[in-house]
Amino acid sequence: MNSTTSTQRTASPLLLQALQERFGAQVSTALAVREQHGRDEGSIQAPPPDAVVFAESAKDVADAVRLANEHNTPVIAYGAGSSLEGHLLAVQGGISIDVSRMNKIIAIDADDLTVTVEPGITRKQLNEALKHQGLFFPIDPGADASVGGMTATRASGTNAVRYGTLRENVLALEVVLASGETIHTGTRAKKSAAGYDLTRLFVGSEGTLGIFTQITLKLYPLPEAVSAAICSFPSIEQAVRTVITTIQLGVPIARVELLDGPTVGLVNQYSKLTLREEPMLLMEFHGSPASVKEQAETVQEIAAEYEGQAFEWAHTPEERTRLWTARHNAYFAGVQSRPGCRVITTDTCVPISRLADCLLASVAEAQASGITYFLVGHVGDGNFHFGYLINPDDEDERQRGEALSLALVSRAIEMGGTCTGEHGIGIHKMDYLVQETGDGAVAVMRSIKQALDPKNILNPGKIFAQ
Amino acid sequence: MNSTTSTQRTASPLLLQALQERFGAQVSTALAVREQHGRDEGSIQAPPPDAVVFAESAKDVADAVRLANEHNTPVIAYGAGSSLEGHLLAVQGGISIDVSRMNKIIAIDADDLTVTVEPGITRKQLNEALKHQGLFFPIDPGADASVGGMTATRASGTNAVRYGTLRENVLALEVVLASGETIHTGTRAKKSAAGYDLTRLFVGSEGTLGIFTQITLKLYPLPEAVSAAICSFPSIEQAVRTVITTIQLGVPIARVELLDGPTVGLVNQYSKLTLREEPMLLMEFHGSPASVKEQAETVQEIAAEYEGQAFEWAHTPEERTRLWTARHNAYFAGVQSRPGCRVITTDTCVPISRLADCLLASVAEAQASGITYFLVGHVGDGNFHFGYLINPDDEDERQRGEALSLALVSRAIEMGGTCTGEHGIGIHKMDYLVQETGDGAVAVMRSIKQALDPKNILNPGKIFAQ
Missing domain, CATH: 3.30.1360 (Gyrase A; domain 2)
Structure with a gap:
């Protein structure tokens, strides 16, 4: 499916010239660069953007957006390119603003368990910088996504069962609006009742309401004790019943992931492992040594009731990494098969x-x-x-x-669920959004979009196809 | 201070007649009823609303709002009247919609730890209904507020340090918009990346964007073990340092409240107690017996470093209630002094x-x-x-x-904080909001308000005085 719409708004030569004047070597119209910024990890394809601006500061972002707005031309923020639903595709033409050079940590406030970063930093870069302080940012969507992209898609991943998603972990934002104006939302306080929750409105807005230039996140102390385990089950149902009971009992498990038997087979092939090719749970427990022990014992008892077997424990960081690499490689193992x-x-x-x-x-x-x-x-x-x-x-x-x-x-x-837990709507799930939430709620989203971006320049054609 | 504005929009005789026809005995223009609905627990006063509609269903709310919209007249939702910042005051005239009769529980989904309620139910009513199932809704702002009002002000209170605020605990909403149209936001799934986070936008919108007719909340299993304690300190600083260290160490304390010495004196007088009239922390620990024991020991060690003394433990529900009643009565003890x-x-x-x-x-x-x-x-x-x-x-x-x-x-x-952690902006803190967030963010809030409520009928004159 080639998803281009009838409302093409290709960057004009005048805009390209203005970008060249303002950004010099920071702007590229080379086909290879444009193509790299015109695709993501999903299944939809579209022609590449007309130019790529490599922003190095909040002012760069604001200036690029202001110029695009003056020329009525779409702008699409680009972090690590790991989105899955066509979020980055220039379906109406326009400019990609690559923020990957904006990867500085502005401030680590270890005493408050907060950090303020630029949007281009990836989660691995961030955790590398934090680990010497005994802190970490737990949200792990698998890919080494940028924090800006994770914020824009309301990402979550393996640790969310305990630590929440980006929804729960963003405290404050600096955002460039469609006009090029910059606003600030939220504070470093843990909670606030100060007016509309603009922070949460921008989190998950997929680049359609603004582009982040600073993001303040919650951090967590590295757990005193960590223990990981895998366990095989005769059937998917028994594995899932183990999970349901664990959650319903309120066990604060940090991660609990399922792979079905054939997927374990693909992982074995891809990562040269010899895991049992049966439905498998990968689990991780965080806490004090006593709490980790208690959690692990509880879950082992539950698993035993559902014929869970071949428990394999990983107590050292190296063993844990080996297990989790298997899980993280499942996507690529699948694709490469x-x-x-x-x-x-x-x-x-x-x-x-x-x-x-x-x-x-x-x-x-x-x-x-x-x-x-x-x-x-x-x-x-x-x-x-x-x-x-x-x-x-x-x-x-x-x-x-x-x-x-x-x-x-x-x-x-x-069943009372949602079409997307963490990947976002993008292009691919627009019909599902209407099916899930109804025309009324989508109309409210559209009217907010129109109020904040009247020329519809911010990542147009996404979420509700405006 | 009498906060009326120049844009009075008193309910016309035509509207009052239309309300009488639609609602009969469910509408009142009696002065005593109007006055009761024209004040809250705060310090600001204003003339009462022109009429009160006692809504008994979502359709009642929708019809009342539709009529008010047709007549360009303000509507203000009323739950338990316990707000503190003038939220309920009819500063531009108009109709109060009292939802206290809408206090049904629509569905308890114990297996999913969710409940769907009407907005008029109070937190105590809700917890009374839940306790037989071994579940509870932890958010406790002190007053027996309505769930609708708590949602509208993004309330929190004593348990928020562990369980979060209404921001984290609302999963889905049914909302009547300014037009009288009803929309649904969110689902019962624990997380979602489906479009703009309208749920979070409405939570804390103080009745200015819509009126809730159903609210789906997260629930929690009643903790297996609970232990409460009070501890006195020679100075406020030592009490606060104990708290800071506890939080920084990641102890999952469920409640930790401070009263200064003179306030303990007021509580003693009001509740006939004999607590030491020194800065005091009230604490509560939830979890498995082992975890509660571990948490309590850790905090006792920390408190000892800051000269905390006279630890008094409450292990039975009755003892705990006595301690917490003292805390909950602090406000009234203060006022009555x-x-x-x-x-x-x-x-x-x-x-x-x-x-x-x-x-x-x-x-x-x-x-x-x-x-x-x-x-x-x-x-x-x-x-x-x-x-x-x-x-x-x-x-x-x-x-x-x-x-x-x-x-x-x-x-x-x-210091990087907020003017309001949990009470909301209302009338009283409008200047503070601008000071905290800047004109740009407030302008975004205004433009959202304008897009969703073009006639400005929903609780006008609040948050940003539109």
């Missing part, structure tokens, strides 16, 4: 009591379809991902993959 | 590392001023309240009270 394929990724999230029903029905459907897939999940949150591996040149296969995705989304919504 | 007074309540919240500096400077200022005050605080969040007790007929005293409040707010903002 079918060379040349593209992935249609699902991202449904349901109330925990419906997780088994939703997952099992969707597995049955995927198996019946004959489409190759992998299956991983942040199951402690009720969130899981099918990756349907399709041949991009086979329209029939794409349609069958999309039909599986739609059936899953419809099931999740019917 | 000076008959006929009104209270100017502060609500600053600062990053935890600045708590001691902010608090001590403000205590010194208050003592120097000669204004009577009480001092309580949700210090684990960096949030505390002075109550300056002023004679409402003494303009000089009011101005001196307001000067203390302004000095405190300025100090908190300078």
